Amino acid sequence: MSYQPTTKSDTIAQQLSTRIIRGEFAPGEKLRQDLIAREYGVSQVTAREALLRLASQGLAISLPRRGMCVTPIDKDAIEELRLMRHALEPLALERSVPYLNPAQIAEIEHLHEACNAAATAEDWEEANRGFHMAIIAGCHMPRLVSEISNLQLLYARHFKARYSDKWRRRDDPDHAAILSAIKARDAARARTVMQRHLMRFS
Template structure:
């Protein structure tokens, strides 16, 4: 596969991923390679690579001799994702805080305000994901941050399926408490708040 094909497959994977997260592609819905290829104007090889990326992320499942379909939503899987995030995100935050610049902290705080101002579950979830990645942006552990990013992505799907239709604007005091602890360079306090925050995920 060429670099151009690889970049296109990444783009297709991201586009399909967003459709799955938003519920535009429903659990159990088949992903037809020919239809995706026509929709995005790319080769079957590019679509196949994109679909394999989705399967590796846990967003799709392979159906023997029948292609792929969107993975089902499973309450046990959501609970597992929460436990994994509780285990990994505080570790990343602890390694991030000493390295965060004032500009990075200011950016995280700006995202926090966008989160509080979100008028829809979709907008809130996107800003929330950005906030959680912003506070660990000083963690010089790319494998760890990549794994956390994928866990957040998978959890977003469960969150939106549950809250998209009954959203009410809200502010999150935990986000503010985390930012204040980061500004104080208080790693223990920041990670404790984050762990408590993740334990309350619904």
């Protein structure tokens, strides 16, 4: 399950978030409302709404005398992100497993294969984020899913900054084990594997 933009400002926010994750905007870089409005051909009000959405996702922050800037990456924020993922994702997965339908499971399998076949760090990150969101699509807890979606965005940025240069194509045995547990409708095993999987995140 992924966030679907509903307004022009939502669409711009989504595109800007992708650019931030890819490193097109550096941590601490100013996000000029007038330039964004001009680039996307929208009013400054619409650009401002897009920036506020980025702020709500934790990708932008308003700084004194600088305005809206890309949120810096710091150790405390990364640790908070790690702890929140450990708390929320296994819970959402356990609640999701019994309710995933065959089409959703097929999509999870497709995303697992896409992760294993990814030729670049960017391709892997996109497929990985899709996998992590797809496996919780059956939990029927929209607030929880929304929070995890934001955490996934922030993780993607951390991954890009820290691991992109070191990335190598690889199969993911944890993803395979999670998929196997989902197919067996074994929610407890899926949760245990997810907890182990997230221990590798730092």
